[in-house]
Amino acid sequence: MPRGSHYGRIRKRPYTVEYHRLSAIVFKPLLQAKLGRYTITLDHLSEQHKNFELIETAKKIKVAKFHIKSQTLHIALIQDDCSASNKLYITCPCCQSKRQHLYAVKNAYACRECLGLHYATQAERPRDRLMRKIRNKRKKLWGNDWPEVLNMFALSHYWAKPKGIHWKTFYKAKEEIYHLERKYWPMVEIHLNKQFGHLKI
Ligand SMILES: [Zn+2]
16 A cells, blocks of 8 residues: 555544543532542542542632542532532643543543544534535525525425526426435434433423
């Protein structure tokens, strides 16, 4: 194979599900707890990912201090007092952003962005691509100002023929859009089911 050729190379995308996730909720009881050593009782974590010391900063912010592979990692517990739920966030030891989840990697905890992970839902991108395609073809046929041109809930099948276009051309273009819309809808349904489960209304 010639040098630099990408033929046959398998690109592996890491998905977040392959990593062990640590949720902020795990730390919630610690907001009222005494300072000292604690162990997270999650079997899949390594000993070093489980054990930490609860400390407090000068500003009374609780911090979980981990030692993983001779690194010291600080995960601050930040409670959002503005929301009624008093949601708890944990900070990413790498970028300090407030997170709901961190991921255990070999020698650290880090947020999704820092790990450069992709959510499995990004596999749903074909759906967005198809949506864009449908919208563009609609705009080309009916024009940008057509009332429902961007509305994906409206089927274009009964939309009227614009002036200045031959019926034959119109039918051909419309038929093509119609097929794309029929392909689009099952994808949306799958997506909604994944997000919300099978809703019974
Ligand atoms: Zn981060």
